[in-house]
Structures are given as structure tokens and as C-alpha cells.
Amino acid sequence: MSKIVLQLPALDPSQIELRTKSAYPPPYDKVTKGRVKRPLTDALGLTQFGVNITEIAPGSASSLRHWHTHEDEFIYVISGNPTLSTSEGDQQLSPGMTAGFPAGKENGHRLVNNTGETVVVLEVGTRSDLDECIYPDVRLRCRPGRYKAPEFVKIDDENEI
Amino acid sequence: MSKIVLQLPALDPSQIELRTKSAYPPPYDKVTKGRVKRPLTDALGLTQFGVNITEIAPGSASSLRHWHTHEDEFIYVISGNPTLSTSEGDQQLSPGMTAGFPAGKENGHRLVNNTGETVVVLEVGTRSDLDECIYPDVRLRCRPGRYKAPEFVKIDDENEI
Numbered sequence: 001m002s003k004i005v006l007q008l009p010a011l012d013p014s015q016i017e018l019r020t021k022s023a024y025p026p027p028y029d030k031v032t033k034g035r036v037k038r039p040l041t042d043a044l045g046l047t048q049f050g051v052n053i054t055e056i057a058p059g060s061a062s063s064l065r066h067w068h069t070h071e072d073e074f075i076y077v078i079s080g081n082p083t084l085s086t087s088e089g090d091q092q093l094s095p096g097m098t099a100g101f102p103a104g105k106e107n108g109h110r111l112v113n114n115t116g117e118t119v120v121v122l123e124v125g126t127r128s129d130l131d132e133c134i135y136p137d138v139r140l141r142c143r144p145g146r147y148k149a150p151e152f153v154k155i156d157d158e159n160e161i
Numbered sequence: 162m163s164k165i166v167l168q169l170p171a172l173d174p175s176q177i178e179l180r181t182k183s184a185y186p187p188p189y190d191k192v193t194k195g196r197v198k199r200p201l202t203d204a205l206g207l208t209q210f211g212v213n214i215t216e217i218a219p220g221s222a223s224s225l226r227h228w229h230t231h232e233d234e235f236i237y238v239i240s241g242n243p244t245l246s247t248s249e250g251d252q253q254l255s256p257g258m259t260a261g262f263p264a265g266k267e268n269g270h271r272l273v274n275n276t277g278e279t280v281v282v283l284e285v286g287t288r289s290d291l292d293e294c295i296y297p298d299v300r301l302r303c304r305p306g307r308y309k310a311p312e313f314v315k316i317d318d319e320n321e322i
Contacts, residue, residue, distance in 0.1 A: 004252075004253075006252055006254070006258060007249070007252065008261075009245070009247060009260045009261055009262055009268065009270065010245050010252050010254060010258060010259070010260040011258070011259050011260065011261065012257075012258055012259075013257065013258075013259055040235075040259060040261070041261075043261075044235065044259070044260070044261025044263070045261060045263040045266070046233045046235060046261050046263055047233065047263065047264075048210070048232070048233040048264065048287040049209070049210050049233060049235075049285065049287060051235055051259075051261075051285070071209070072207045072208065072209040072210060074201075074205065074207060074210070074212055074285070076237070076283055078257075084170070084171050086170060088168070091165075091167055091168065091171050092165075093167070093171060096173075096174065096175075096239075097167060097171060097172070097173055097174075098171070098172050098173075098174055098201060098205070098212075099170045099171040099172065099205070100169075100170055100172065100201070100202075100204075100205025100206060100207045100212075101170055102205070102206040102207055102208065103208075103209065105206070107170065109170065122237055122283065124210065124212070124235070124285050126209040126210060
């Protein structure tokens with residue numbers, strides 16, 4: 001039986017090309033080597049929040065630990081057992097589990113795959129032109145401006161959060 | 162082994178009480194009898210978009226066919242085979258499939274469970290105080306105002322969309 005191709009507004013995520021590149025400046029781009037995303041947002045015509053289906057290979061991570069000044073974030077674990085790492089410590093998640101990160105909450109977070117199996121998560125985040133993203137472990141911040149190349153700046157004493 | 166209870170920002174959706182009631186005025190409340198939701202938004206502290214895990218029993222539906230004036234919507238099929246019904250016809254979805262409904266797009270949509278197995282979907286929608294929801298099949302509209310009781314009004318010739 002031939003596979004039926006879905007028509008919009010429905011979408012089969014496997015039809016979306018994998019995005020493999022990282023926006024992080026070296027050497028931080030290595031952190032997400034092994035993480036790939038299927039960005040669904042534009043294909044679905046959405047603009048108010050973004051949706052990715054993200055795969056994290058064994059030993060890789062979703063991102064540097066970070067928090068957003070103006071964007072809520074949400075993740076749903078589709079498969080695998082990622083470790084959620086926050087300021088408060090680590091928790092291992094399992095398929096069907098969720099997590100939410102309210103805008104402005106200064107609790108850096110990321111998912112790390114410490115297992116031998118690929119992790120797949122659905123991730124949702126508001127899109128705000130005001131948003132800054134803060135990376136406390138490496139003292140970087142990413143300036144607002146969704147539609148230009150990301151601008152990472154070092155946080156120093158004169159540039160506190 | 163005792164089950165580890167997740168701590169925020171992580172959340173096990175099974176910890177959230179099922180919401181069974183419908184906001185629709187009679188007789189339309191019967192449409193969603195058999196649909197139950199686990200609302201995750203408040204529990205996760207999110208405010209910019211809402212997230213539910215919704216179960217649709219055989220013979221039930223997610224909602225009346227509707228579209229939103231100011232809110233993007235997204236669904237991800239966790240399990241089961243819902244029929245996505247829109248102005249353009251029906252498509253059967255399967256686990257892992259998605260759909261997106263941009264704000265203001267006048268294409269009424271809903272999921273119907275025509276199978277013998279429960280359907281489970283993750284649904285995400287922006288939260289906007291400006292939003293009106295339009296139900297073209299029954300010519301109803303729901304007025305803006307997320308934090309008050311829903312106000313449904315009939316669409317007549319003097320009250321066109």
C-alpha cells in the first residue's frame with residue numbers, strides 16, 4: 001500500500017528536512033553536535049510560537065543551559081530518557097513526560113542524553129522579538145532579534161543580567 | 162521500585178486531574194462527551210500559550226469545527242488515529258503526525274475519533290485576550306475574554322464574521 005501524503009493543515013514531520021547546524025559560537029557549537037531538529041513552524045504557517053521535533057543522539061545535548069527573558073518554553077518527551085538539567089539539579093525523564101519553562105524565570109535548563117538510545121522531544125517556544133536568551137554556565141547572552149543572525153555577547157561586570 | 166515523582170519544571174501529565182466538562186451551550190456540549198483533557202499550562206506556570214493532553218474516546222470529537230481569530234493552534238498525535246476534519250475535507254492521522262492552524266485562517270477544524278481506540282493528542286494554542294473563536298457549522302462565535310465565562314453568540318446577518 002502506498003503511503004498517503006498528508007496535506008496542510010496536517011503535516012508528517014518526516015517530510016521536513018533535518019536542521020543540523022548550531023547557532024552557537026565556537027567552541028560551544030560542539031555541545032549540540034549530535035542534536036538535529038525538524039522545524040515545523042514555517043511549514044505549518046505558524047508565527048506566534050515555534051515547534052520543533054528534536055533528536056538528541058547519545059552523548060549530545062539539546063542546548064547549552066539557558067533561559068529566555070520573554071518566551072515561554074515547553075517540551076514533551078516522545079521517546080528516550082533525557083536528563084533535564086536545571087539550576088536545581090538533574091532529573092531523568094521518560095516518554096510522555098513534560099517540562100515547562102516560563103519566560104523570565106532565571107532557571108537555566110537543557111536536556112542531556114546520557115543513555116545509549118536516541119532521545120526525541122517535541123519543543124514549543126513563544127516567538128518574541130523582545131527575547132534575550134541567557135546562558136549562565138558560559139556567561140553568554142544572545143541579543144533580541146529573531147530574524148537576524150544571532151548575536152552572542154559575553155556577560156561581564158558592566159553587562160549584568 | 163517506587164515511582165519517582167517529577168519536580169517542576171518537569172511534570173508527569175498523569176498527575177494532572179482530568180477536565181471533563183464542556184464550555185459549549187446545549188445541545189453542542191454533547192459533541193465532546195467522551196473527550197477529556199489534562200490541562201498542563203497552569204501547573205507548569207506557562208501563560209503565553211496553553212498546553213493540554215487530550216483524550217478522545219471512540220465516537221467523540223475534540224470540539225466543534227472552529228477557527229481562532231488571534232491564536233495559532235498546533236496538535237501532535239500521541240496515539241490513535243483521529244480524523245482531521247476541515248473545510249477542505251477529512252484526513253486520517255496517525256501517531257507522530259501533526260497539524261497547525263494559523264490565527265485568522267478561516268478554516269474550521271476539529272479531530273473526530275471514528276475508530277474503536279482512544280485517541281490521545283497534545284494540543285497547543287496561543288493565549289490572546291483579543292481572540293474570538295468561530296464555529297461555522299453551527300454559526301456560533303465565542304467572544305473574547307479568556308478569564309471570564311465563555312460567551313457564545315449566534316452569528317446572524319447583522320453579526321457577520
